[in-house]
Amino acid sequence: MLLELAADDNILRIDWVKFTFGAIALAVVWFFVGRKAVPKVMAVLDERHDAIEGGIERAKRAEAEAEEIRQQYREKLEEAHREYAQELEKAKEQRAAIIAEAREEAQAEASRILEAAKAQIEADRQQAMAQLRGEVGALATDLAGRIVGETLTDTAAQTRVVDRFLQELEQDGNVQRAEVR
Amino acid sequence: MSADVRILAAEPGCHLFGDNGCGFSAPTTGMFFPTPWYENIPGSAGIDLHLLLLLVAVGATLLLWSWFSKKLSLVPGRRQGIGEMLILFIRDQIARPTMGAKGDKFLPLLTTLFTFILLMNFTGLIPGMLPVNSNLAFPAMLAVFVYVLTLVIGMRNQGGWGYIRNQIFPAGMPKPIYVLVTPIEILSVFVIRPVTHALRLFATMFAGSLLLAVFAYGGWYMLNLGAPAALAAASAVFSGAALIGYIVFFVFEIVIMLVQAFIFTLLAGLYLNDSLEAAH
DSSP, X not given: OHHHHHHHOOTTOOOHHHHHHHHHHHHHHIIIIIIIXXXXXXXXXXXHHHXXXXXXHHHHHHHHHHHHHHHHHHHHHHHHHHHHXXXXXXXXXXXXXXXXXXXXXXXXXXXXXXXXXXXXXXXXXXXXXXXXXXXXHHHHHHHHHHHHHSOTTOHHHHHHHHHHHHHHHHHXXXXXXXXXX | OOHHHHHHHHSTTOOTTOTTOOOOOOOOGGGGSOOOSBOOOTTSXXXXXXXXXXXXXXXXXXXXXHHHTSSOOSSOOHHHHHHHHHHHHHIIIIIHHHHGGGGGGGHHHHHHXXXXXXXXXXXXXXXXXXXXXXXXXXXXXXXXXXXXHHHHHHHHHHOHHHHHHHHHSOSSOOTTHHHHHHHHHHHIIIIIHHHHHHHHHHHHHHHHHHHHHHHHHHHHHHXXXXXXHHHHHHHHHHHHHHHHHHHHHHHHHHHHHHHHHHHHHHHHHHHHHHHHSOOO
């Protein structure tokens, strides 16, 4: 039976039923696999590709942004440094100016006080001189009176009177001087 | 019911060193013509094992791809990774090398062809079964499909006569040479190409399963444990050698099935490339 079949059947014969069913099978497979499943998987592949590309793109953008911000920050920092130096310079100048002004004022004040003191001293001296002059006159008069009043017989007595007078004068002079001073 | 079993059953109890004196009957091409279950179809062998195996291949292809394509995510698991790897393999080994970036458009087609053909071949790995493509009708159907597709796409891209002209008058040759080249090209492109495309796949599957059948039948024939002790031992050794041969060629056959599916798809890509732009 087997040998009969082998003789009858030609392996190169194309069976139209098998051919047709094969075509139907290919169509079915193509519809479900080629049209549905494979594109679905490919879509995910593309999506992932895009996501990775997008991620790289985003990272690049973020990096550029960070660089820009850092640049801005650096510029601001430099500006702040510059401003600070300027302010410091200004403050130094101001300080010097204030010190100079204060010194000037103090000197003016000092010289004013000195002048006032000198004037006061001068005034006091004038006053003292005037008073002294009056008193010297009175004393001379007094002394003359006494000399005249006393009996000038006794030389010794005369000498005592003069000595006493001079002593008193001396004392008064001390007192007067002290006042002036 | 398998072809092997049926044929073995045809000569029951026939073994090496047997006393009924029957010799070894090698498997014949008859094994590729299983008894049809329904044969009242004019001009056809009818509905037989090949069509059942075709159904199995279709089911396996659909199952495989529905498995690959379910619950897809941007971060793929192992299952999705295999599916993607398969697509990328077809893209990088077939579509891109043959057609360049334009090949991406044909990626679903090529992937479908490759998986379907591969699983049609793999039915031969089921013990006692045959590769679907060991019947010429199926490779022929696939080759005709690719052939018609190349004609349609070629004529759409280059114009009806344009495509034929580009195929049969290769550019850059001295005029007299065309007398020689053009008949060869006509024969080559429009006849030999589709025929070899189909025959290559068919012949490898056919020869491969015949070879496996020889080892299986031979191993079974040589095993005769009912013979006198020394002969039984010798038969076991012979049979063991045949088994080893069977296993080696089984693995070899898996590789051939993969390679043939790959080659068929690669050639489909090459032929489609001729349809995309004029050959240089």
